[in-house]
Amino acid sequence: MKLDQRDRRILTLLQEDSRISNADLAEAVGMSPSALWRRVRALEEAGIIERYGAVVNAPAMGLGFQAIVHVHLTRHDPDKLVEFIRAVETSPLVQECYATTGQADYHLRVLAPDLDAYNRFLEDFLFRLPAVASAQTNVVLRTIKRDKPVAP
Secondary structure, eight states: OOOOHHHHHHHHHHHHOTTOOHHHHHHHHTOOHHHHHHHHHHHHHTTSSOOOOOOOOTGGGTOOEEEEEEEEESOOOHHHHHHHHHHHHHOTTEEEEEEOSSSOSEEEEEEESSHHHHHHHHHHTGGGSTTEEEEEEEEOOOOOSOSOOOOO
16 A cells, blocks of 8 residues: 555554544544545555554553563574464563564563562573573663654
8 A cells, every 4th residue: 555645644643642533633634534534444454554552651550670681592493483482472571572683582572560570570481481591681771762653
């Protein structure tokens, strides 16, 4: 799907406030509500809009410890790799996981209530996965930039 200026404006506004009404969004981009609804639907069907959601304040929810974990695998055995990926996908503490180039094989962003909970995550979960050789933790001291909208 080729995006035009209206599509880009729609995407910008939806990323700022996904709860904006169809009528208000239509007015903001200069379209009729029915035409806007069809355009948004097309963006969804094309996979450009993946989902809608809320940005939650993790510390306000009691998740005050955040870390970036650099995971090194012992080997790239396909079965062990699938097991690692499935485990990471199901862990409620792992917010994001990226397979990367460089020294580490995977990078995880982990949220936990505190250091003790994070330590339990390492000992009871991550280090019990057969594919994991080691992990290096970088504790997040302060968030500078997060959840920025994708510039359409």
